[in-house]
Amino acid sequence: MASHDLVISPVSSKSELKAFVDLPWRLYVEDPHWVPPLKSEVHGIISPARNPFFDHAEAQYFLARRGQKVVGRISAHFDRLAHSMPAEQGMGPGAGNFGLFEAGDAEIGAALIRAAEGWLRTKGMTRVVGPISLSIWEEPGLLIEGFDHAPTVMMGHNSPAYRAMIEGAGYRPVKQLKTYELDITQEFPPLIQRIIASGEKNARIRIRPVDKSKFDEEAAVILRILNDAWGNNWGFVPITDHEVEHFGKQLKPIVREDLIMVAELEGEPVAFMITLPDLNEAVRPLNGSLFPFGWAKLLWWLRNPQVRTMRVPLMGVVQRLQASRLASQLAFMMIEYIRRNAVARYGASRGEIGWVLDDNQGMNAIADAIGSKVNKVYQIYEKAL
Structure with a gap:
């Protein structure tokens, strides 16, 4: 398909994949x-041989060119596990996605979105939900607020111009994802401190750090809680054992035992909180490459990461406790223990929680109670094909 000198074509070679990955630098x-x-990480995400997402998903990548110059890109993909979920939870049968969207101008953006929709139609999709790059567990949503500061590890960043391009293509907002930031050098309000102190006196409750020497067992505990806790959330797609193994290997270098907590009630694990040092602070100066000296700098940083920001990407409490006061108490206790460790051992001064669904009342209330403020908003759209 072409508009004037604009040509959209599917990616079909290694050189085109390289151009796909390299475009954002320009x-x-x-x-x-x-x-x-x-x-290397981006190539790993988009490679079916290296990303277990493709055990249950298919994707096609497209490039936009004007003459010989690459001026845009997009992915079209669908997840068969997402098709097994109820439609009222956001995905469901016939749902396809687009993502990895970059465009030099509105004409390019419109043409790329049409190409992605065309491919999804050929695969039998009846609806598009996006942008999602590539899995809901990776970088979902389009940044619409919070362009004035850098994203933390595993969060997206995009041009403010993309919102008009996507909405101009007929997409309507369906869900917002928020991130919250807070000053973690400050103690929490007295009420929260009293709730934490009360929990510490409760013999039924134990908050413990994970044991990295039992990495696989701990990952299985967290996965079991996660799939239960998040099972009814909008956009939820189950994580497979293969994906847990893959993410575990990826995250193991930045996992710190004292930054990941499991809450036990009468000996049963019922909640967890994962916190990661903001790897983006170390990666940013490398400009995308570990060579010639980037790998040494990164390895040195990983030995004892000293960071400004800690990110909480995942937190969950089993569904049977979610409506109870105990759920908030466990959350406050885990947040406080990790806050202390983050400040004392890693020099952190800022925390970021998210993403959090805009209708997740429990988590939004917890974020408000500890004095955090929304610092970024991501939007997900949908459109019938």
């Missing part, structure tokens, strides 16, 4: 808040 060269990802 588009964001003047954006001070864009964090260049490690190119």
